[in-house]
Amino acid sequence: MAPHPRFVSRIIFSALVALVPLAAQAAVVTIPYKGPGQIQDLQAHGAQVIAFTRFGVDIEADEKTMSYIMSKPWAPGNVVPQQAPPPGGEVIDANLGLYHTYDENEAALGALVAAYPTLADTIRIGKAYAPNNRNITAIKISDNVLTDENEPEVLYMGNHHARELMSVEIPLKFAQYLLANYGTDPVVTNYDSQVRVERDGLLRVAETWKLSNVNGTFTRFIVTQDHLPDDIDHVQEIGDLTVKAGGQDKKAELKTEGDVTSIAVPDVSSGTTQLDFTYTVKGAVAVPFWRGTPFASRL
Secondary structure, three states: OOOOOHHHHHHHHHHHHHHOOOOOEEEEEEEOOHHHHHHHHHHHHHOOEEEOOOOOEEEEEEEHHHHHHOOOOOOOOOOOOEEEOOOOOOOOOOOOOOOOOOHHHHHHHHHHHHOOOEEEEEEEEOOOOOOOOOEEEEEEOOOOOOOOOOOOOOOOOOOOOOOOOHHHHHHHHHHHHHHHHHOOOOHHHHHEEEEEEEEOEEEEEEEEEEEEOEEEEEEEEEOOOEOOOOOOOEEEEEEEEEEEEEEEEEOOEEEEOEEEEEEEEEEEOOOOEEEEEEEEEEEOOOOOOOOOEEEEEEE
């Protein structure tokens, strides 16, 4: 009696499966970080970098790559492989991967103060609620940080809610940017502005530029057109411009070309140490969401 065709197909299928070697099972291991060359070497041998943490580098590796890792002098003494997460699965552990944990953020703020002691200082502004009652730390950045000067201030806040990891990173990156570029980047060093948002969405801007070694024309560039998805352009309009030097009005040319508006101030001499701009921006705020006093901030 001939076997049923379906039974024959199952036998052939099972035989084919048996001939295919099983894929090597991946494992995740944490190794000490030894520099970019180490990572490039491991990637060339098939390792996948999952995350950099304060404990080292989390690496996903198959059996062959794991053997290569264990041949290195920096190999961890006791590797306990665990099943790698499936593609698209969760890879951020309690160390938060590349995001900063509380301890890492505290260390990063402390490192900034140590690197820029005349520009940065940390302040304990309170404690979080239980269970850990951790300190809430602020970093003050100023050109005269140890003195409480009578000048406008602005507050940037992050990490209002649990699990909002990016809100920690943005203020920290901004603090690092300001401190790393103060004294070398003229925008960071010399720019002072006050922005007032009116109820109709109009911005009133007051800027001060501190100058050095400028002769001829000083030009301020402002991006006034953004190209958004679905062929929508966000256009802003600069108006009501005044420019002063030493309290005296200065002639200025306002011109828009493409996506950028320029404010050109001619005949700026080396004796001019400061230019004060005031202007309005129409279209920067679509619909105000508050009712009451206009909002003002200082940068």
